[in-house]
Amino acid sequence: MAFLKVNHLKVYYPVRGGFFRRVIDYVRAVDDVSFELEQGETYGLVGESGCGKTTTGRTIIGLIKATAGEILLEGKDLTKLSRREFYHYRKDIQMIFQDPYSSLNPRKRVLDIIAEPLRNFEKLSPQEEKRKVQYFVEKVGLHPESIYKYPHEFSGGQRQRIGIARALTLNPKLIIADEPVSALDVSVQAQVLNFMKEIQKEFQLTYLFISHDLGIIRHMCDRIGIMYRGQFVEEGTSEEIFHDPQHIYTKRLISAIPNPNPQHRQEQVKLRQEIDKEYHNSYHQYFDAEGRVYPLKRISETHSVAIP
């Protein structure tokens, strides 16, 4: 049994208008998405802005209500649970947010920020709480004394690590990381990514890693799902997606990554032009009349592509 199984998930937002502001149409933010995560792996969700990757992540953690479909965490469907029942599962899933500047309350000390989940779920004495917070603060490489400081006293990378410490306090099983490093400089980015890999081993974490940066996805993820307009275009292992992309959209996305070798500049431009041409010529083979992709079709044990 898969650790997390998302089945035909749909998130629709109604568009109102006309007489009595009736629902005239829907924005299909997530449209029939299914995927599975095994325990301990890192699954990457990739796509351009507006493709529904963040909505998918937020729906799994319960910040957005699913319109239809199932989210099975260890076999239990989270979408069918009442508020009270969901409470018990909430601590198993934690989130690391994109912007370390706006996701930490500037008026709270680090101690209060990191202890907040503990206070919600566990009854600890102040001493125990402090000890636990200090343990996690040290785990993320900050000085134990820094728990009495405020977020503005830290750099971007340190703040992001405070956010990670907060996510770790309840021993979650699944962490949803929504663009965790895109607000950081390259050097700090490396630090946070390395660190996320280390704690994954130590705490046996499963990551759902959401990003638009394919270099980072390649570095972090075991398996990848590519999204386009609320649907999956292609899914496979990291190797398959980067070395044997099947869908034209995936090919286009991968060819668009800047090549860090200036000597290959011409070839890269040529490759992009060729793929662009292929994209325009074979558009109707890959997209239907409404510009949507077809349902996923399995082409090997691990590799699926949206082709008719």
Place this chain on the structure above:
Amino acid sequence: MSKQPILQIENLRVSFRIHDEYYAAVDGVSLTVNENEVVAIVGESGCGKSALALSIMGLHPLERTKLEGTIAFKGKNLLPLSVPQLNQIRGKDIGMIFQDPLTALNPLMSVGRQIEESMDYHTKLSSSAKRQRTLELLKRVGIPNPEKTYDRYPHELSGGMRQRIVIAIAIACEPSLIIADEPTTALDVTIQAQIMGLLKELQQQMKTGIILITHDLGVVAEMADRVAVMYAGEIVELADVNTLFSRPLHPYTRSLLHSIPSVQTRKEKLHVIQGIVPSLQKLPRTGCRFKSRISWIDESEHEKNPILREVAPGHWVRCTCYKNFYFPQDNIGDMNYGIS
């Protein structure tokens, strides 16, 4: 192949006043940009790359900034110029592309009018000629339906389209120098590839010089002819793009290149540069400024007063610490720099 220099920056110092004291954010930078050349400036945030760009445009608040040295544009020093004199040049001879196209555009003005605006100041064209030229520009930056787009407002356009409008504004008066400050950072990869292609194409058509400011080394590799790596207000390495990527010398350049995750090769672990860029007030003003971030390198490897030296034709490196530089075997210890 003799190239005409269009911008010559000599020993530029840009200092900001913080609590009645001036601190240099750009400290003794000399850089030349020739026509038809893309010079990239890279570095972490806080290295002074944007401060350098804004000083060329004269966009720093005068009451809090001290500018020393010379910025010669086509042989004419820009620093002593008054605001009206500067207005004759910026927008006309020097164009600027900003990072975030949504904040760079006026939400209350149609995009066509915004492109015409700089022509209002710098040309004596009739309004129908201006409109004609604007439609041409829209076509040139790859906007599919220029006539329709002319009357659109920024919020009606996608991010990539908005950035194209910003580019159209920058090239409206055919400038001989374009300053592009993180032109693709706010965009998706596919759009980034299109915008990079467009900039490269326009640059080759118009023989413009471009100063490209970015922290994305992939963009540098695709766009630049020469690269200046900045650290803590100084240029630490300057070389042509092939040399910089194939034979980087300065420890900072090498660390940066090591820390990016690559699509081509998968590394188990990324290199982490110890510590952070020091803040303006805490910046060491003597000795090698990168010293504290490569603490495993012996003190004697550094110079007392490091200068930018030409080590090979066209390849400049600051300080001697690059000669025996190596990466430590394991940098797990990096996690524990704490906050001192």
